[in-house]
Amino acid sequence: MGDEVNEFEKKLSDFFSRPVICLSNGTAALQLGLQGIGIKQGDEVLVPSLTYAASFQAISAIGAKPIACDIDSENFLIDIHDAQKRITLNTKAVMPVHYTGGADNLDDIYYFAKKNKLRVIEDAAHAFGTVYNDRKIGSFGDVICFSFDGIKNITSGEGGCIVTDDVEVLQKARDARLLGIEKDTEKRYSGERSWDFDINFQGWRYHMSNIMAAIGIVQLSRFSEFAKKRQKFAKLYDSLLKNHSSIKIIPRDYNTVVPHIYVIRILGLRNRQHIEQSMLNKGIQIGYHYQPNHWTSFYKNTKTLPLPVTDSIANEILTLPLHPDLNESDIRFIVSELNKEFI
Numbered sequence: 187m188g189d190e191v192n193e194f195e196k197k198l199s200d201f202f203s204r205p206v207i208c209l210s211n212g213t214a215a216l217q218l219g220l221q222g223i224g225i226k227q228g229d230e231v232l233v234p235s236l237t238y239a240a241s242f243q244a245i246s247a248i249g250a251k252p253i254a255c256d257i258d259s260e261n262f263l264i265d266i267h268d269a270q271k272r273i274t275l276n277t278k279a280v281m282p283v284h285y286t287g288g289a290d291n292l293d294d295i296y297y298f299a300k301k302n303k304l305r306v307i308e309d310a311a312h313a314f315g316t317v318y319n320d321r322k323i324g325s326f327g328d329v330i331c332f333s334f335d336g337i338k339n340i341t342s343g344e345g346g347c348i349v350t351d352d353v354e355v356l357q358k359a360r361d362a363r364l365l366g367i368e369k370d371t372e373k374r375y376s377g378e379r380s381w382d383f384d385i386n387f388q389g390w391r392y393h394m395s396n397i398m399a400a401i402g403i404v405q406l407s408r409f410s411e412f413a414k415k416r417q418k419f420a421k422l423y424d425s426l427l428k429n430h431s432s433i434k435i436i437p438r439d440y441n442t443v444v445p446h447i448y449v450i451r452i453l454g455l456r457n458r459q460h461i462e463q464s465m466l467n468k469g470i471q472i473g474y475h476y477q478p479n480h481w482t483s484f485y486k487n488t489k490t491l492p493l494p495v496t497d498s499i500a501n502e503i504l505t506l507p508l509h510p511d512l513n514e515s516d517i518r519f520i521v522s523e524l525n526k527e528f529i
């Protein structure tokens with residue numbers, strides 16, 4: 187970690203108009219973000235079950251408890267009325283996930299958090315570049331975490347970052363990513379090394395390497411090109427699918443949302459594996475984002491309130507291909523082949 191990481195952080199800070207700390211991946215960003223706001227053993231964090239395992243693992247990695255919440259059946263984002271019912275004396279934070287890139291309910295989430303005295307740590311891994319109420323996700327709010335994994339809106343091969351104004355979170359994350367070695371970030375950025383140093387807390391080897399940052403810098407410079415394509419393809423999918431009798435699209439405004447994935451809901455779907463295989467035979471890879479976390483052995487909790495919306499939606503969702511190397515005729519081909527599955 188040195189010059190390239192320093193440079194990538196500066197460029198990201200310009201992008202968000204706020205301080206940024208780069209880390210080895212998005213999961214590390216979530217973990218250090220949680221630790222930065224003081225989440226510890228026994229604390230509870232509200233999080234939608236319909237998310238990548240990383241959101242849950244980042245919470246349990248520090249001994250805290252992820253509390254699986256249900257989602258809104260229209261926008262697939264955390265349902266705060268459901269979340270409200272799961273609050274206990276141990277609840278310390280809420281982690282909204284900007285599923286597919288949308289964050290429609292963010293004002294409500296901040297209102298809910300304020301009312302219940304909770305911190306907000308946004309899992310914005312899907313939402314790099316999304317604009318909410320005329321402001322970029324990350325440019326406002328409490329603690330916002332992004333991923334630069336290979337398939338995200340921009341990539342550094344592997345990487346992630348925290349965006350926040352909270353000086354304590356920033357300083358803790360700077361030290362924690364370099365094994366807790368005090369002020370090692372500052373030394374490395376000025377070309378020095380730390381030989382004599384102090385350690386005040388448990389750290390991790392979660393820094394970003396220069397090689398990853400160098401890739402990230404070039405990707406960031408190409409972001410608007412990638413974003414336009416993702417938005418154009420999602421709009422085209424919407425227009426081709428919106429009148430389909432058994433397919434429901436997730437309503438998102440792709441003039442402001444930069445979609446990471448394109449998810450549809452097929453009402454009454456029971457044979458996803460069959461469709462997956464049949465589409466694969468035509469060269470089209472279908473995905474599934476995600477199997478709910480509360481269905482897994484590690485996070486299953488039979489004593490909690492049920493999650494009826496997540497349980498039914500999770501059986502009916504499919505992810506269609508979406509990335510900048512596609513073109514419009516690919517999208518039309520994918521939809522026409524998908525339509526044949528319904529004959």
Ligand SMILES: *Cc1c(COP(=O)(O)O)cnc(C)c1O
Nearest residue numbers: 211212213238240241311333335
């Ligand atoms: C990708 C992703 C992460 C984690 O990012 P990594 O860089 O893969 O560690 C977290 N949450 C969600 C919703 C993601 O899609």
